[in-house]
Amino acid sequence: MTSEWKTLEDVEENIFECKACPLSETVINKVVHKGSDSPKVLFIGEAPGKNEDETGVPFCGRAGKILDELIDYAELKESDWAVINTIKCRPPKNRNPNKTELEACKPFLKRQIELLDPKLIILLGNTAEKAFLNGQKMEWGAVEEFEGRNVLKIFHPAALIYTRSRTEDQHRFLDENRYLFS
Ligand code: SF4
Numbered sequence: 001m002t003s004e005w006k007t008l009e010d011v012e013e014n015i016f017e018c019k020a021c022p023l024s025e026t027v028i029n030k031v032v033h034k035g036s037d038s039p040k041v042l043f044i045g046e047a048p049g050k051n052e053d054e055t056g057v058p059f060c061g062r063a064g065k066i067l068d069e070l071i072d073y074a075e076l077k078e079s080d081w082a083v084i085n086t087i088k089c090r091p092p093k094n095r096n097p098n099k100t101e102l103e104a105c106k107p108f109l110k111r112q113i114e115l116l117d118p119k120l121i122i123l124l125g126n127t128a129e130k131a132f133l134n135g136q137k138m139e140w141g142a143v144e145e146f147e148g149r150n151v152l153k154i155f156h157p158a159a160l161i162y163t164r165s166r167t168e169d170q171h172r173f174l175d176e177n178r179y180l181f182s
Pocket of ligand 1: 015018019020021022023024030087088089101104105
């Protein structure tokens with residue numbers, strides 16, 4: 001029962017012990033959370049990649065640098081933001097998480113959101129949308145209310161590595177919705 005997890009530490013402990021899907025057999029390090037414990041803005045990414053699996057730290061590779069640039073652009077202080085992923089173990093060869101894995105890991109995602117209690121959730125790409133919105137689709141840069149929370153969908157930072165021209169759009173998505181986190 002996720003309600004028995006009273007703190008973020010309880011959630012983390014249960015993630016470390018979890019064997020609810022086959023990814024537990026290949027994972028090196030489970031990847032839980034980076035940033036504030038009471039953020040204004042919570043970014044939700046996809047799944048851990050190679051660097052994250054090796055270190056246990058979310059968004060520590062090239063995509064992480066792009067996320068850092070975005071956080072700077074948004075003028076968020078260290079205490080203002082946090083980032084988590086839809087699932088906590090790396091899928092082999094960085095494939096997208098499948099439906100079974102997303103469902104198995106969802107109790108952790110939901111309880112992290114409840115305990116972090118952000119003003120705004122920023123979904124980083126389609127996998128985060130799929131995991132969080134139960135099949136509902138959003139426009140890029142749009143804000144909608146879901147389960148009582150404001151949710152904004154923007155590009156995953158990895159999508160900007162080879163298409164930096166999307167950076168202007170990404171900045172516009174933040175500028176248009178700055179009132180939600182300033
Ligand atoms: S991905 Fe999530 S559900 Fe699957 S083993 Fe890891 S922590 Fe458990």
